Amino acid sequence: MQKQTRSEVLERFRQGFLGRHQSCAEWKNKGRGVIGCFYGLVPREVIHAAGLLPVQLTEERDGRLEEKAGLLPFLCGMSKNITGQIYEGRYDYLDGILVGAVCDTNRHVLDIWAHRKVVPYLRLLRTPSTANPAAWSFYAADLRRLAEELGRMGGQRVTEQRLWESIGLYNENRSLMEKFRHSRQALGISAEDALYVFASSLVMPVEEHNSLLRSLLEGPAQAPGSASGTPGVLVSAMNLNMALDLIRLVEEYGGQVVADDLSHSARYGLSKIALEGEPFLALAKGYLRRVPTPGIYSFQERAEDLAEQMRLSGARGLIYLVQLYCDAFAMEYAILKERFDLWGIPHMRLEAEDNPASLQQLNVRVQSFLESLV
Amino acid sequence: MEESPSKEQTPDLKSMLKKLSAGASYRRMLAAREQGKPICVASAAVPVEVLYAMDVYPVFPESLAAIAAGIRKAEEFFEAAREKGFSNSVCSYTRCGLGIAWTQKSAFGPIPEPDLFITDVSVCCLHVTWWAYLEDHFKKPTFYMDMPATDDPWDPDYVAYYEEQIRAMVRFIEENTSSRLSMEKLKEAVRNSDLAGLYWKKILELRQDRPSPVSFRSLAGEILPLVTALGDKDCADFYWALYESYKQQASQGYCPAQGGERFRLIWNGIPIWHHLQVITYFEEKGANFVWEPYTALSWGNKTPSGRLDAENPFHTLAEKYTNVLTNMPLERRFGYFDQAIRDYKVDGLVMFSNRSCRPQSIGQDEVVEMVRDAHGLPVLIFEGDQADAEGFSMQEAKTRIDGFLEVLEGRKRS
Ligand code: SF4
Ligand code: SF4
Numbered sequence: 001m002q003k004q005t006r007s008e009v010l011e012r013f014r015q016g017f018l019g020r021h022q023s024c025a026e027w028k029n030k031g032r033g034v035i036g037c038f039y040g041l042v043p044r045e046v047i048h049a050a051g052l053l054p055v056q057l058t059e060e061r062d063g064r065l066e067e068k069a070g071l072l073p074f075l076c077g078m079s080k081n082i083t084g085q086i087y088e089g090r091y092d093y094l095d096g097i098l099v100g101a102v103c104d105t106n107r108h109v110l111d112i113w114a115h116r117k118v119v120p121y122l123r124l125l126r127t128p129s130t131a132n133p134a135a136w137s138f139y140a141a142d143l144r145r146l147a148e149e150l151g152r153m154g155g156q157r158v159t160e161q162r163l164w165e166s167i168g169l170y171n172e173n174r175s176l177m178e179k180f181r182h183s184r185q186a187l188g189i190s191a192e193d194a195l196y197v198f199a200s201s202l203v204m205p206v207e208e209h210n211s212l213l214r215s216l217l218e219g220p221a222q223a224p225g226s227a228s229g230t231p232g233v234l235v236s237a238m239n240l241n242m243a244l245d246l247i248r249l250v251e252e253y254g255g256q257v258v259a260d261d262l263s264h265s266a267r268y269g270l271s272k273i274a275l276e277g278e279p280f281l282a283l284a285k286g287y288l289r290r291v292p293t294p295g296i297y298s299f300q301e302r303a304e305d306l307a308e309q310m311r312l313s314g315a316r317g318l319i320y321l322v323q324l325y326c327d328a329f330a331m332e333y334a335i336l337k338e339r340f341d342l343w344g345i346p347h348m349r350l351e352a353e354d355n356p357a358s359l360q361q362l363n364v365r366v367q368s369f370l371e372s373l374v
Numbered sequence: 375m376e377e378s379p380s381k382e383q384t385p386d387l388k389s390m391l392k393k394l395s396a397g398a399s400y401r402r403m404l405a406a407r408e409q410g411k412p413i414c415v416a417s418a419a420v421p422v423e424v425l426y427a428m429d430v431y432p433v434f435p436e437s438l439a440a441i442a443a444g445i446r447k448a449e450e451f452f453e454a455a456r457e458k459g460f461s462n463s464v465c466s467y468t469r470c471g472l473g474i475a476w477t478q479k480s481a482f483g484p485i486p487e488p489d490l491f492i493t494d495v496s497v498c499c500l501h502v503t504w505w506a507y508l509e510d511h512f513k514k515p516t517f518y519m520d521m522p523a524t525d526d527p528w529d530p531d532y533v534a535y536y537e538e539q540i541r542a543m544v545r546f547i548e549e550n551t552s553s554r555l556s557m558e559k560l561k562e563a564v565r566n567s568d569l570a571g572l573y574w575k576k577i578l579e580l581r582q583d584r585p586s587p588v589s590f591r592s593l594a595g596e597i598l599p600l601v602t603a604l605g606d607k608d609c610a611d612f613y614w615a616l617y618e619s620y621k622q623q624a625s626q627g628y629c630p631a632q633g634g635e636r637f638r639l640i641w642n643g644i645p646i647w648h649h650l651q652v653i654t655y656f657e658e659k660g661a662n663f664v665w666e667p668y669t670a671l672s673w674g675n676k677t678p679s680g681r682l683d684a685e686n687p688f689h690t691l692a693e694k695y696t697n698v699l700t701n702m703p704l705e706r707r708f709g710y711f712d713q714a715i716r717d718y719k720v721d722g723l724v725m726f727s728n729r730s731c732r733p734q735s736i737g738q739d740e741v742v743e744m745v746r747d748a749h750g751l752p753v754l755i756f757e758g759d760q761a762d763a764e765g766f767s768m769q770e771a772k773t774r775i776d777g778f779l780e781v782l783e784g785r786k787r788s
Contacts, residue, residue, distance in 0.1 A: 074729035101523035108736035115704040126522040295503030330461035
């Protein structure tokens, strides 16, 4: 097979994300099942081991979707957008949805989906907030039940061996993403392209994503494109479209996004599953309090990780973008802020809605922040 | 089993309530500190009976926030939260509670430095993040009563997991303080809690009478000991006395609604602490609240039997505290409304769509839809916040209530 150029590989990441509904529908047409994951606390390994495709539910920019959802006005745009997509039939290929509670909104929007019977199979994971032997074994038991249910659905029993194989694949993905995170500047990859590398990891088959990542990382290093006077920033955001708008806004005002912290609570590159013991227990230990999620992950570790990313990327400031009415990450910001202030990290919180105009209104703040970093 | 805690005494309700008032709790907390007893900042659904039995003095930031909002003294705490970078989208109890923690001030005076933090994880995710912040910021031993998200809180495995959490909480307190658990004291605390819950339930049942002798406005204040003082014999005595008093009022045909009870209503949601006059306004207009999930399903003996088994304290408390309404599917929640509408002969619903409390508000519209389909009752929906008065207009509320009551009136006539 002919080697792809870097831009071709990057385009495949981009298309992998943007064309997710179509590729999932194709997957489904081949007689294979697809399971939606409402955020990063859902262990995809179990879904994968059952022969199903795990796909994270992600926002799609279309103003009509929020209205379509008919949810309460004070709920985040993310929950409305995803609900709107479901109601509009954009997720009709899903065989089921798994919800791992990250916040009260994502946990309780499930109640409405269940009431409206939006998918044949809807399940709330019983994820403890603590990490100790009792919590691990409680969670492992829930995952075993989940594996049985998914195994029946996918027609493939989740054996220990299959689960270890899936864990191995996702661990590899975590390692490659980690490597990518550290080398993206040296590879000369733009912030926008980097966003698609991350976003596609949420929706693509892991084997394909791993293979694309390997091709990307194999390529030659390039000189970073930044001019020395350009202030580099780290952008932390939940909503991918909003992150994209912010990247463009920063660039418009002469800044550069040199590192990102994008997530749906799925900054899952941070933590690999230890390959020891029994696989469900290993997963429990790898997930409980190991996925950066407000309140159930050490604030110290989270702040240190951000500070370390800034150090490695040379970012001079941090922009923490919160979607309006996202109380979970609004609260995380306020808590991390204490450390950023203490450590002298220039930072700024932006709170906006998922439409370009909303962020544009904050352009003066972005501009002044960047100027303060020069 | 049914017993009154002190039948031989004539209930002196006023002095009993005085002993259990928020001000009295505050003075008891100061006394506890002087006696060297541990003070614990606890979230509202921690098994308080255990704390009582272990002589740990609990401070409940949510109650303090509600009180601060009730006397319109919460603004300075919200301001402190804003200054620290907390967005207004974070629950007002959390913002106000943190304001109280930073300033160590309350409506009654300064709060002594606590020794422990304990939270439950059942009611909302903020109960985790909020206490995680307290742990992180104030660096005190913190315990998380783990209760993972579920939509099947009755599952025996789930209840068993929580039962183990209660035992772990006891170990945590013993490891971090000089308090030791006496099983006898725990059983006694559970017995007292059971009686308080029993009489609370009886009070609520009196509201099936026509007219109902109970004012929701009064209940909103009288519920406090059920949140903060369970385990205490005074608390059980108080609810017995309160029941006796309401029973007497019922026999005299007393009704809090002025001009007689024209409409019987359900209130869904936490009371609007900063504008409890909203409830009074209903009562002035002849409308009486007769059932609320907040009073009927959130507190008291929430076990399947409606009683607590003092001989099995850990298990009974686990059954009680895992029974969380918002962890139930919407159909099940509607089931409670359906039953109450029949039992309490309800004419209409008032839903408080509370922007702070997502667990309570999400799904409310769907329940309303089910109620409308099943009973065709008129529904009034208020939007607002339980503790933050920003954006709330009493005048607007009155206009909407007037319109709603006209609809009810029209239905009565037709
Ligand atoms: S984490 Fe934030 S954006 Fe996501 S569902 Fe919760 S509130 Fe919404
Ligand atoms: S969100 Fe609701 S349950 Fe949670 S602290 Fe606020 S009012 Fe209480």
